[in-house]
Amino acid sequence: MISYLHLRAIRIAVLVLLLPLIAGLFVSPKSAAAAPIFVDNFSSNSIDPAFWSDQIFGTGPSVVAANQTAIVTLPANSLNDATMQFLGGLSSVCVLGGDFDMQVDYNLLTWPPSSGVRVGLRFTQGPGHAVERVGWGLVEALNLPREVYLTHFEDSVQGTTGTSDLNGTLRMVRTGGMLTGYYRSTTGWIMIHTGPTQDNAGDVHFGFSAWSGNPTFVGRTTKIGFNNFTVSSGQISCPAFNLSPTSGPIGTKVQIQASGFPSSNYGPDQVIVSFDDNFIGIATNTNGDFSFTFNVPDAQPGLHIVKAIDELSGGSAAADFTVTRIDTLAINLDVGTLYFPGDTAAIYTLATLSGTPLNSTVLQLQLTLTKPDGSKITLNNTFVGGGLFRSTYTIPQAGPIGTYAIVAKAHVTNAQDASALATFEVKPTWLSAQAPALATTAVALTGAVAVAGVLWRKGIFRGKID
Numbered sequence: 399m400i401s402y403l404h405l406r407a408i409r410i411a412v413l414v415l416l417l418p419l420i421a422g423l424f425v426s427p428k429s430a431a432a433a434p435i436f437v438d439n440f441s442s443n444s445i446d447p448a449f450w451s452d453q454i455f456g457t458g459p460s461v462v463a464a465n466q467t468a469i470v471t472l473p474a475n476s477l478n479d480a481t482m483q484f485l486g487g488l489s490s491v492c493v494l495g496g497d498f499d500m501q502v503d504y505n506l507l508t509w510p511p512s513s514g515v516r517v518g519l520r521f522t523q524g525p526g527h528a529v530e531r532v533g534w535g536l537v538e539a540l541n542l543p544r545e546v547y548l549t550h551f552e553d554s555v556q557g558t559t560g561t562s563d564l565n566g567t568l569r570m571v572r573t574g575g576m577l578t579g580y581y582r583s584t585t586g587w588i589m590i591h592t593g594p595t596q597d598n599a600g601d602v603h604f605g606f607s608a609w610s611g612n613p614t615f616v617g618r619t620t621k622i623g624f625n626n627f628t629v630s631s632g633q634i635s636c637p638a639f640n641l642s643p644t645s646g647p648i649g650t651k652v653q654i655q656a657s658g659f660p661s662s663n664y665g666p667d668q669v670i671v672s673f674d675d676n677f678i679g680i681a682t683n684t685n686g687d688f689s690f691t692f693n694v695p696d697a698q699p700g701l702h703i704v705k706a707i708d709e710l711s712g713g714s715a716a717a718d719f720t721v722t723r724i725d726t727l728a729i730n731l732d733v734g735t736l737y738f739p740g741d742t743a744a745i746y747t748l749a750t751l752s753g754t755p756l757n758s759t760v761l762q763l764q765l766t767l768t769k770p771d772g773s774k775i776t777l778n779n780t781f782v783g784g785g786l787f788r789s790t791y792t793i794p795q796a797g798p799i800g801t802y803a804i805v806a807k808a809h810v811t812n813a814q815d816a817s818a819l820a821t822f823e824v825k826p827t828w829l830s831a832q833a834p835a836l837a838t839t840a841v842a843l844t845g846a847v848a849v850a851g852v853l854w855r856k857g858i859f860r861g862k863i864d
């Protein structure tokens with residue numbers, strides 16, 4: 399017979415076994431945190447041009463990556479642009495569609511009181527929507543706390559909430575045609591406001607910024623750091639933007655092939671193409687695709703950025719191009735200045751590529767000798783070492799006499815060909831040059847000796863000698 403204590407122990411054991419199963423029936427699958435679809439913590443201290451483009455309005459603002467943070471600076475002398483604001487931040491190259499959830503950490507690194515600066519997680523095209531951390535300026539919102547959180551959606555500014563936070567996290571969630579803004583506190587996410595969006599489930603460019611305007615800006619440098627940008631849900635679509643080739647020297651012809659750009663509802667539109675933010679041309683975006691060809695402009699060797707911005711649709715993309723050093727091929731030709739028939743002329747050629755000596759495996763060297771009579775011959779050359787090549791030419795005894803010219807032509811892959819010219823003179827030897835004069839003198843001497851002999855025999859000189 400089972401006692402009461404035994405029965406109770408059995409019941410407890412069964413309950414322990416069943417509790418996890420029962421609990422599992424009431425846990426929603428969504429309660430488990432899903433892996434984010436995009437995260438950028440700027441750990442490489444660089445801004446990825448494949449995902450971000452700088453968004454700068456007005457005079458003064460800047461954005462750089464440093465200390466594993468994207469840092470936006472609004473200098474004290476910042477001035478408005480035509481839209482009556484100045485702004486610095488990053489805008490996504492890609493677009494975000496469907497219901498989404500995104501957030502970013504902020505840190506008010508330099509934050510004067512009543513700065514008049516807005517810090518926001520926002521849409522970056524069209525009228526834009528934002529979840530903001532705001533420091534009201536001296537002449538605005540006089541009946542509100544000076545430091546606040548708020549949202550600015552289709553229903554204008556809402557949910558103003560006072561705060562003293564100098565760092566935190568902003569979050570925006572879209573569900574259907576509604577947006578919700580949050581900030582994070584020590585207890586978790588605090589909702590600021592839910593309001594409508596005109597974009598509904600459309601694709602949007604997104605990012606984060608800090609901005610102000612002349613009437614409200616306090617006129618003191620403000621600096622904000624952004625980090626850990628995260629998209630937890632939604633559909634990210636990025637345009638394809640390919641360069642061919644991706645490296646080469648100044649003047650290289652580069653072809654851009656792009657696809658997946660947002661297309662305009664009004665037909666083909668123009669895309670502005672730039673090299674290091676310097677305008678180089680305009681392409682036509684037709685149904686999201688375009689191509690463009692350009693020659694690499696003057697630039698220092700190293701990494702450069704090619705960008706395409708479709709201002710009408712808001713699409714943009716960028717890719718890296720590496721400018722390589724322009725290798726300069728140089729040759730120096732040396733030969734003696736004077737030779738005689740039968741001599742051997744020694745010709746030396748020094749070949750360098752941007753100062754580096756070449757060898758016979760990479761250099762194609764051709765030497766052509768032109769004689770005074772216009773005939774030509776090709777000279778062989780032998781690699782001596784250290785970029786030096788040696789050729790020889792034995793001058794025939796028959797000459798011809800005169801000026802000989804040597805032309806050296808050099809070729810190396812991926813460098814402009816080079817050439818050099820040297821000349822030397824071939825003259826007759828002293829004996830051969832003086833032969834006529836020597837012959838005349840010899841004849842004269844022979845005649846004089848003959849006359850003297852005749853006179854001697856006739857005794858004309860004998861009396862004097864005797």
